[in-house]
Amino acid sequence: MGDDSKTPGMYRVYASRQDQGWQLSLPGIGDIWVRRLTDAVNAATSFIAERKGISRDQVGTQLSVELSADLEPERRASTEAHLKAKRAQDExxxxxxxxxxxxxxxxxxxxxxxxxxxxxxxxxxxxxxSTQK
Known part of the structure; x- marks a missing residue:
């Protein structure tokens, strides 16, 4: 049912920044545009449900934000630093x-x-x- 996702009813949504908003690409379904990234999941869910002729509650989405080449390395580095700090905190x-x-x-x-x-x-x-659990 979904594109490259492993779970039936799950669809990956690729978001990329465009001028005054975000382009959402849904492989095998189409592209839509939203002004705010915070609207992406809701808009994509509605779009998929309409295109597939199913109800919204049958649609799961996974948002993948594609950043520009100058921001992506910084995102990766900060995410890794955050995960490393979390592991250290847990330890x-x-x-x-x-x-x-x-x-x-x-x-x-x-x-x-x-x-x-x-x-x-x-x-x-x-x-x-917590040590007794």
Missing amino acids: AALAYRKLAKRLQESGISGAEIALILGVSRQRVSQLLS
Whole structure:
């Protein structure tokens, strides 16, 4: 049903900036234009449903924004930096939970753990409860 998507009813929509708006290309269906990118999914869904003769709730879309050659490398780099920071944050949170648990297991009270870690007692409680899940 969809273009190159693996899920039936899913359609990829390619958006590219054009003068005063965005051109939406829907492979095998056609192209439309929207003024704002925030309108792209809604407009594409309506367009696909109309062209295919199906209801809007049978249409899923995946928006792929194509940036200019000077912006695309910057987007890739910032996305990678964001993902790297997220991974580091997840690893740090896990290390914090493990440390709080080890401190507790060694007989240190929650209030003392809070002082050691520089967090509130409530945060210590959260850290310890998340290690039990």
